[in-house]
Amino acid sequence: MARGTLTNQLIDQHLISGSMKEGNEIGVRIDQTLTQDATGTLVMLELEAMGLERVKTEVSAQYVDHNLIQEDYKNPDDHLFLESACKKYGLWYSRPGNGISHPVHMAKFGIPGKTLLGSDSHTCAAGSMAMLAIGAGGLEIALAMAGEPYYLKMPQVMGVKLIGTLPDWVSAKDIILELLRRYDVHGGIGKIIEYYGEGLLQLNAMDRHVIANMGAELGATTSIFPSDERTKEFLVQQNRELDWLPLSAGSQVDYDLHEEIDLSQLEPLIAMPTSPGNVVPVREVEGTTIYQSYVGSSANPGFRDFAMAAEIIRDKNIAAGISFDINPSSREILENLILDGSIGALIHSGARLHQAGCNGCIGMGQAPATGKNSLRTTPRNFPGRSGTQEDSVWLCSPETAAASALYGAICDPRNLGMSYPVINEPREWRLIDNMMQPPLPLEFAKKIELVKGPNIESIDAIAPVPDSFEIPVLLKLGDNISTDTILPAGAKVLPFRSNIPKISEFLFEGIDVNYHHRARSKMATSGHAIIAGDNYGQGSSREHAALAPRYLGLFMVIAKRFARIHRENLVNFGVLPLIFVDLADYERIKEDAILKVENLYEKLRNRKSQFAIQVQGAAPVDVSLGDLSDRQIDLLLRGGAIQTRKIA
Numbered sequence: 001m002a003r004g005t006l007t008n009q010l011i012d013q014h015l016i017s018g019s020m021k022e023g024n025e026i027g028v029r030i031d032q033t034l035t036q037d038a039t040g041t042l043v044m045l046e047l048e049a050m051g052l053e054r055v056k057t058e059v060s061a062q063y064v065d066h067n068l069i070q071e072d073y074k075n076p077d078d079h080l081f082l083e084s085a086c087k088k089y090g091l092w093y094s095r096p097g098n099g100i101s102h103p104v105h106m107a108k109f110g111i112p113g114k115t116l117l118g119s120d121s122h123t124c125a126a127g128s129m130a131m132l133a134i135g136a137g138g139l140e141i142a143l144a145m146a147g148e149p150y151y152l153k154m155p156q157v158m159g160v161k162l163i164g165t166l167p168d169w170v171s172a173k174d175i176i177l178e179l180l181r182r183y184d185v186h187g188g189i190g191k192i193i194e195y196y197g198e199g200l201l202q203l204n205a206m207d208r209h210v211i212a213n214m215g216a217e218l219g220a221t222t223s224i225f226p227s228d229e230r231t232k233e234f235l236v237q238q239n240r241e242l243d244w245l246p247l248s249a250g251s252q253v254d255y256d257l258h259e260e261i262d263l264s265q266l267e268p269l270i271a272m273p274t275s276p277g278n279v280v281p282v283r284e285v286e287g288t289t290i291y292q293s294y295v296g297s298s299a300n301p302g303f304r305d306f307a308m309a310a311e312i313i314r315d316k317n318i319a320a321g322i323s324f325d326i327n328p329s330s331r332e333i334l335e336n337l338i339l340d341g342s343i344g345a346l347i348h349s350g351a352r353l354h355q356a357g358c359n360g361c362i363g364m365g366q367a368p369a370t371g372k373n374s375l376r377t378t379p380r381n382f383p384g385r386s387g388t389q390e391d392s393v394w395l396c397s398p399e400t401a402a403a404s405a406l407y408g409a410i411c412d413p414r415n416l417g418m419s420y421p422v423i424n425e426p427r428e429w430r431l432i433d434n435m436m437q438p439p440l441p442l443e444f445a446k447k448i449e450l451v452k453g454p455n456i457e458s459i460d461a462i463a464p465v466p467d468s469f470e471i472p473v474l475l476k477l478g479d480n481i482s483t484d485t486i487l488p489a490g491a492k493v494l495p496f497r498s499n500i501p502k503i504s505e506f507l508f509e510g511i512d513v514n515y516h517h518r519a520r521s522k523m524a525t526s527g528h529a530i531i532a533g534d535n536y537g538q539g540s541s542r543e544h545a546a547l548a549p550r551y552l553g554l555f556m557v558i559a560k561r562f563a564r565i566h567r568e569n570l571v572n573f574g575v576l577p578l579i580f581v582d583l584a585d586y587e588r589i590k591e592d593a594i595l596k597v598e599n600l601y602e603k604l605r606n607r608k609s610q611f612a613i614q615v616q617g618a619a620p621v622d623v624s625l626g627d628l629s630d631r632q633i634d635l636l637l638r639g640g641a642i643q644t645r646k647i648a
Contacts, residue, residue: 002157004250007192007224010132014115016149022156022256025629027149028132032059032109034118035091036101038066038362038489039138039542041078041498043119044085045459046142048450054090054442056147059109061092061436063101065357067494069364074495077453081498083437088448089145090439098435099330099356102126103301106209107234107332108436111243112227117144121216121541121565122298122379128208129234130227130247135216137543137569139641151631152564155221158191159255162199164264168420169413171308172207173300173377173397176214177269177279178261184277185480186535188220189564191257195225196249199263205234206302213299214379217276219538219563237429268412270375271395274383275480282400282412291372293318293405295398296327296354297361299379303333303340304423309402310342311421312413313349319408324351325366327359332432340426351405362540363387363490375401375410382482382539384510387490456498462574464639465527465555468598474518474528475508476591481532482539483566485510487548489540497544504548519552527555531589534559537566546570550640556597558613558623560586571632574640576600581610581622588618604633 002008011020011028018026033055035043040062062082067075079096086093094104101118102125110116112130116123119138126133136150144150160179179187193215195208203211208225215223225231226248235244268282295309306326318324326346328334334356337343347353360366361378367387368374374386374393381393394410403413440448487493487507496503508515522528530549536559537545546569556576560583570577580586589595594616603611607630612620625633635641 002256004253005157006249007157007194020154022154024154026154027151030117030144030150031114032116033057033141033144034101034105034123035062036066036120037064038494039119043138043142049459052146055145060145062086063094064096065100068357069491074455080451084451087440088445093437095435097355100298102298103329107238112245112247117150122213124215124222125209125213127212127223128225129231134222135541139572156191156256158193158257160195161197161260163197164262166263169399170266171397172210174266174269176211180277181279186219188218191220193220193223204230268400273392285410286412288410290375292323292368292374293401294325294376295401297378300377301329303425305398306337307342307423309398310345312402314345318350318405322405322408324405326351327354328356331356336426336430375404377401382484385484462639467601470596471527471529473531473591473593476531479533480535483542483545486545500551504551523553527553529595530557532559534561536562538563541565543569547573550575571635572641578623579626581624585621604637
């Protein structure tokens with residue numbers, strides 16, 4: 001077990017239950033929560049269902065950053081609902097256009113040593129300033145707001161030592177891409193990644209944000225950086241110097257796993273379609289034609305990321321036929337880039353400037369053309385995530401994105417023939433605080449009524465999975481199925497996030513457009529099952545990807561392995577997440593096979609970790625509950641967490 005780590009210090013200071021032994025379930029106190037509009041609407045409905053009067057955290061903030069397109073009433077109605085819920089329950093409300101939740105929360109509320117739980121998988125970005133910041137499903141956030149602990153398995157701690165000096169044209173994005181090249185999208189599962197070493201001094205707080213953010217793509221529980229002078233610089237810039245305190249690992253530290261990156265040996269890297277782990281040097285794919293180059297997102301949200309792109313293209317023109325999209329991460333960064341002259345240089349070059357928010361990262365505009373390559377500084381390139389079903393998205397640094405926009409093809413920025421720009425942040429940083437609405441005092445909050453438009457549906461009770469059942473397998477899926485594949489993001493789907501019956505119509509549409517109809521046809525008489533490969537449910541934390549299938553009668557998913565957040569979400573909504581004992585059995589179960597389970601409750605109550613499932617016309621298959629805790633098994637017996645958490 002790791003000792004002396006910063007991770008252990010933070011967990012120990014917030015430990016409520018369990019022992020810090022690898023694999024044990026522990027409960028930790030949550031100081032802050034973060035929700036965004038694609039997941040927050042459901043969180044607020046869960047607070048309503050639980051009867052909560054007021055949040056019990058030190059800080060809870062709701063951001064409107066995903067669903068900014070207002071092509072009809074649905075998104076603006078949800079914005080009004082979220083604003084009313086913030087007033088009623090005591091949250092900060094970040095207005096539409098203020099920016100992406102992660103950099104804004106880090107700037108306005110991030111405090112070294114605090115815990116942060118967010119209904120967005122990239123909440124882990126706040127680990128850049130020594131916070132224990134974890135992404136989870138919305139129901140976990142609602143429970144944390146109600147004052148309950150967050151439960152997780154005690155992870156391994158992987159120490160990553162950074163040594164050496166970054167070469168010109170190599171930046172923070174290349175560091176995390178190097179880890180993805182080594183470990184792929186499942187290499188961080190069950191781990192917290194802790195960074196240390198003299199190489200950290202080259203990385204400011206927002207550079208560290210880039211790396212911590214994309215730790216989610218490794219499957220890591222979170223990533224953690226020490227709080228040092230670079231952290232202090234950031235808080236001073238935000239006029240929050242009093243929130244700073246130094247935090248680091250002890251002098252005698254012992255990590256469970258060790259890794260080292262010599263920064264001086266890195267070169268520009270790029271993740272090819274369609275996985276963040278499909279990483280190669282840029283030089284190997286140089287010359288590949290592109291349609292789009294895109295700078296911004298929570299994965300490259302800092303001032304230097306945009307200013308770097310501006311300096312590369314200053315007094316030049318982007319290539320003909322290229323859409324060079326600039327997506328500011330926050331209104332504050334946008335205004336400082338305007339004052340600095342960077343936005344003027346970008347626009348003069350032919351760039352397209354969009355509003356501050358997530359935008360094209362989650363398919364909310366800026367979709368690439370059919371069959372064309374799109375370079376993006378975003379964290380993910382799962383199939384169809386951009387909004388174009390057969391998209392071809394490559395992940396890269398701002399340096400590579402800007403260089404490629406100039407040449408109309410993927411370009412190693414070292415071949416630009418220019419000196420590497422030196423980026424200095426403004427001496428006088430302009431703060432923007434008028435887009436954050438503070439919580440109302442309790443006496444006024446009690447008078448607030450929730451504003452519900454016609455698209456907002458309250459959450460209905462979910463019955464537990466039956467004790468015995470016989471159900472068909474409606475889908476058989478491969479490895480690394482993401483929540484984007486289970487339930488797409490984008491302008492067509494996300495406006496229905498507060499309407500479970502409607503959003504369920506889009507489930508698995510990229511795999512089987514008839515899944516919704518086939519599942520509904522089984523609802524009246526039985527449920528159904530899904531078979532999946534390794535790392536099922538990777539990516540976004542959206543709990544709709546568990547709740548909507550459960551609404552359609554999903555009783556169980558049998559997989560080789562689950563992604564952490566999605567498995568939690570399945571349990572929270574009463575879906576059995578089962579694991580093949582013998583991975584060879586995955587090949588034996590075919591789509592449309594009939595599976596039979598008997599006396600399930602007895603198996604669960606007796607904590608029978610393994611049991612057999614009957615397969616019609618074939619030999620039984622042994623499945624396991626894995627390392628589900630007693631608490632999680634009790635939730636499955638009751639039909640999920642929301643059924644057991646009525647407060648009023």
